[in-house]
Amino acid sequence: YGVMxxxxxxxxxxxxxxxxxxxxxxxxxxxxxxxxxxxxNVIFKANTLGKKLTGIQVVDERFEPLTFxxxxxxxxxxTFSGLFLGLGYLxxxxxxxxxxxxxxxxxxxxxxxxx
Numbered sequence: 001y002g003v004m005x006x007x008x009x010x011x012x013x014x015x016x017x018x019x020x021x022x023x024x025x026x027x028x029x030x031x032x033x034x035x036x037x038x039x040x041n042v043i044f045k046a047n048t049l050g051k052k053l054t055g056i057q058v059v060d061e062r063f064e065p066l067t068f069x070x071x072x073x074x075x076x077x078x079t080f081s082g083l084f085l086g087l088g089y090l091x092x093x094x095x096x097x098x099x100x101x102x103x104x105x106x107x108x109x110x111x112x113x114x115x
Contacts, residue, residue, distance in 0.1 A: 038075045057113045070106055077102035 040048070047057055060070055081088020081102045088101035099109055 034075070034079065038072065055113050056110050058108055058110055061107045061109070063111065066108065070108060074102055074106040074108050077105045 051057060058066060058074070060066060066074065081100055091104075092098050092100040097109065103109055
C-alpha cells in the first residue's frame with residue numbers, strides 16, 4: 001500500500017481514481033479474508049485445522065466453548081496481536097499461563113482437548 005500511496009501523490013489528478021479503486025479493492029479483499037477466517041473459526045467451534053491436528057482448543061475462563069461474541073472479539077484482537085511484529089503473540093512467552101495479548105483481552109485460553 002505504501003508504494004500505491006506514493007504513486008498516487010506523484011501522479012496527476014486524472015489517474016487518482018484508478019489508485020483509489022485499487023486501494024478499495026485491496027481493503028475489501030483483506031476484510032473478506034478476515035470474515036471468511038472468522039466464520040470458519042466460529043462454525044468449527046474455534047478449532048482450525050491446525051488446532052484439530054495438534055489437539056488443542058480455545059475456551060473461555062470457565063473452560064466452556066466460546067460464544068459468538070467472544071470468538072468475534074478474539075479474532076479481531078488476534079489481528080491486532082500480529083499487527084506490530086507479532087508483539088501480542090510474544091506476550092505469551094512471558095505469561096505464566098502462556099496466554100497471548102488477545103487471550104487476556106477476551107478472557108480466553110488454549111487447552112489440550114480431551115477426546
